[in-house]
Amino acid sequence: MTDLTIGQLAERAGVAPSALRFYESEGLIESSRTAGNQRRYARATLRRVAFIRSAQRVGLSLDEIQNALGSLPEGRNPTKADWARLSRSWRPRLDDQIERLERLRDNLDSCIGCGCLSLRTCALYNPGDVLAERGRGAVNLEPRTHRG
């Protein structure tokens, strides 16, 4: 009886109904059905969707989010233990991302300050000077990962 229609959930969560159907098709959320085959969402789904959006904002893919959400129950409110699991698994990821951002920001600043912009010495292109020994032109802002 406190269940939400797809339109209500969409409205409150700030996403389109089509997105919710998509999330469901991807296994990120679940719904029950009325006699007439319309979706009904438990209230907890609202939180779940808010969480999904929030995680997307910080750069996680739906796959990763689904993975993390795997440890949360659907249909009922997550317990302390549920969240603890989730937090433990995300913490390093979040810390890492935060560090990256701070480094970029601070390096931009320091480049302005120093005006050096030399390949060998500029912190922006050569963070921590780890590559300083590798001859001229060492440019490697990030650990090499392949995405997409």
Next chain:
Amino acid sequence: MTDLTIGQLAERAGVAPSALRFYESEGLIESSRTAGNQRRYARATLRRVAFIRSAQRVGLSLDEIQNALGSLPEGRNPTKADWARLSRSWRPRLDDQIERLERLRDNLDSCIGCGCLSLRTCALYNPGDVLAERGRGAVNLEPRTHRG
């Protein structure tokens, strides 16, 4: 004579040659051509590409990056003033993103600590309690923006 081939640039920047051609087609980088029509990149392009990747990592689209790069010169090293422009325009964006991440991380933590998980009171879903007055079920982690 210090110019780089597409393969060399790709190698050093840690991106595929196809990506470099794509960046060029999108106007993010430039190249000159040899008599035989092969691309040659100025050394400054290496920095430019490193910058592009770095910016992508923190969630900026190529469009936004192109925009920002519009203030940097190609073919020569950017000056202090060039970087200052760029940094000024990115700083708020970076700060904002960092804050988001920290909030998510800390809210996850506090949820574990308090175990409340109530819609009305949980910081994760109701940051700063701004929505506490709006009746039950107020869920709005982020300012509502439409993307994609």
Next chain:
DNA sequence: AGTTGACCTCAAGAGAACTTCAAGTTGCAT
């Protein structure tokens, strides 16, 4: 001269995250 590997263009494909469309059905107010 032949072979090899790196390069060229253009077109098509890929995957992520959705949206849009078409055609039909349901739920609720009057």
Next chain:
DNA sequence: ATGCAACTTGAAGTTCTCTTGAGGTCAACT
């Protein structure tokens, strides 16, 4: 009971960021 907004499905379309493939060229080595 009627009408209309909100819902249903499935397929196809969209945007972004590239990658892959086909068919051909260029540079260097033997």
